[in-house]
Amino acid sequence: MNVMAKENQNEPLIDSSKLIFGIGQVQKITGVSGRQLRYWEEQRYITPIAQQKGTQRQYSFRTLFLIFHIQRYLSQGFTLQTAVEKANEFEKQMPILRTFVKAQLHGVEVAEDRSVIDFGFKDDTHQQRVYGIVEGDKTYFEIKNVDD
DNA sequence: TTTCTGACA
DNA sequence: TGTCAGAA
Numbered sequence: 001m002n003v004m005a006k007e008n009q010n011e012p013l014i015d016s017s018k019l020i021f022g023i024g025q026v027q028k029i030t031g032v033s034g035r036q037l038r039y040w041e042e043q044r045y046i047t048p049i050a051q052q053k054g055t056q057r058q059y060s061f062r063t064l065f066l067i068f069h070i071q072r073y074l075s076q077g078f079t080l081q082t083a084v085e086k087a088n089e090f091e092k093q094m095p096i097l098r099t100f101v102k103a104q105l106h107g108v109e110v111a112e113d114r115s116v117i118d119f120g121f122k123d124d125t126h127q128q129r130v131y132g133i134v135e136g137d138k139t140y141f142e143i144k145n146v147d148d
Numbered sequence: 149t150t151t152c153t154g155a156c157a
Numbered sequence: 158t159g160t161c162a163g164a165a
Contacts, residue, residue, distance in 0.1 A: 023150090
């Protein structure tokens with residue numbers, strides 16, 4: 001049997017809601033120009049934190065993340081409109097992925113050649129256990145019977 | 149110094 | 158989208 005490292009509980013996460021970025025920071029982090037950010041805002045693709053008239057824009061971590069992905073899709077050749085749609089779609093998938101991973105990630109055993117991710121039992125019968133194998137760039141699943 | 153809005157050889 | 162101007 002493999003000795004899995006039980007390193008769950010990622011509780012102490014930073015309050016992403018308190019992470020605010022100025023337009024200059026966003027430019028450096030995402031590579032998106034201020035001109036583009038203002039244009040995207042004008043097109044209502046992104047929305048800075050509610051501010052008044054000509055004050056400096058502030059972006060939430062959530063928005064920074066969205067901007068990052070829009071830029072990522074743009075660099076892949078998609079049009080701005082499509083990039084925005086894909087970025088928003090990805091954001092919808094995030095909570096689903098988070099929920100699944102948080103519930104199914106039982107442990108990770110790291111090794112140089114072959115790392116193993118423990119996804120727990122396949123089902124309620126607790127007869128088989130699912131493992132995700134990572135060998136360099138190669139990844140695949142492995143299901144083992146829990147025969148004692 | 150940085151950011152804001154408006155404009156366009 | 159870049160870039161320049163004039164102001165904050």
